[in-house]
Amino acid sequence: MSEQHHINVDREEIAKFEALASRWWDPNSEFKPLHEINPLRLNFIDEKTSLNGKRVLDVGCGGGILAESMARRGADVMGIDMGEAPLSVAQLHALEMGVENVSYQQIPVEQLAAEQPQSFDVVTCMEMLEHVPDPSSIIQACATLVKPGGHVFFSTLNRNPKSFLFAIVGAEYVLQMLPKGTHEFKKFIKPAELIRWTRHANLKAHETVGLTYNPLTKVYRLSSDVDVNYMVHTTLSE
Numbered sequence: 030m031s032e033q034h035h036i037n038v039d040r041e042e043i044a045k046f047e048a049l050a051s052r053w054w055d056p057n058s059e060f061k062p063l064h065e066i067n068p069l070r071l072n073f074i075d076e077k078t079s080l081n082g083k084r085v086l087d088v089g090c091g092g093g094i095l096a097e098s099m100a101r102r103g104a105d106v107m108g109i110d111m112g113e114a115p116l117s118v119a120q121l122h123a124l125e126m127g128v129e130n131v132s133y134q135q136i137p138v139e140q141l142a143a144e145q146p147q148s149f150d151v152v153t154c155m156e157m158l159e160h161v162p163d164p165s166s167i168i169q170a171c172a173t174l175v176k177p178g179g180h181v182f183f184s185t186l187n188r189n190p191k192s193f194l195f196a197i198v199g200a201e202y203v204l205q206m207l208p209k210g211t212h213e214f215k216k217f218i219k220p221a222e223l224i225r226w227t228r229h230a231n232l233k234a235h236e237t238v239g240l241t242y243n244p245l246t247k248v249y250r251l252s253s254d255v256d257v258n259y260m261v262h263t264t265l266s267e
């Protein structure tokens with residue numbers, strides 16, 4: 030692994046997720062939001078790509094909530110992350126659940142892109158870009174890894190006063206759903222910025238959809254409101 034590949038990893042960010050890893054599959058833990066949005070994003074991805082039989086890469090897979098669920102839909106899934114503990118948790122969970130068509134590896138996405146370009150039908154990169162020093166480099170690597178015509182999905186947090194209020198003040202301080210310091214506001218990404226980076230990587234953005242939390246009903250749903258958490262569906266131009 031060359032030094033260059035390590036530059037785009039924030040060790041402090043990885044350490045945060047390592048420390049929480051044992052609670053990854055507890056639906057009432059710090060990872061509750063990921064558990065709750067998972068059916069929404071899984072169905073969205075499955076509708077666009079028909080996961081059954083597809084070769085899928087999940088970048089920044091953590092404890093494997095999305096990766097394992099895509100494997101259960103019949104995809105052949107590889108999950109990568111730079112955290113060791115989340116990957117061990119992911120591996121163990123798949124083993125316990127008897128899900129065999131998912132594997133996990135600790136490797137920087139830029140390195141995998143150099144080694145295995147154009148090898149996946151679908152690439153997903155969820156709730157990860159806001160934790161890395163250079164998100165555009167991750168996006169470029171995802172574009173390199175997907176086959177021409179293949180699908181790439183990103184999700185992240187928007188950057189505006191409302192997302193500051195919901196994702197940081199609300200989630201970390203008022204509701205205490207997430208540990209304080211989970212998110213850094215200046216790393217949040219506006220949809221226009223994300224879409225510009227995807228365009229530079231030769232990815233065509235088709236749809237941007239909000240993952241919206243209603244604090245009164247405590248329910249997430251897909252909506253046209255992209256103010257806080259949102260997901261983008263792209264394909265690699267052929």
Ligand SMILES: C[S@@+](CC[C@H](N)C(=O)[O-])C[C@H]1O[C@@H](n2cnc3c(N)ncnc32)[C@H](O)[C@@H]1O
Nearest residue numbers: 038046063089090091110111112155156157160
């Ligand atoms: C909020 S979690 C999201 C996990 C998963 N994608 C999901 O949505 O269920 C962010 C993950 O990104 C990983 N991560 C952060 N920086 C990374 C990097 N540079 N390369 C790979 N993974 C990274 C962390 O270790 C953590 O597992």
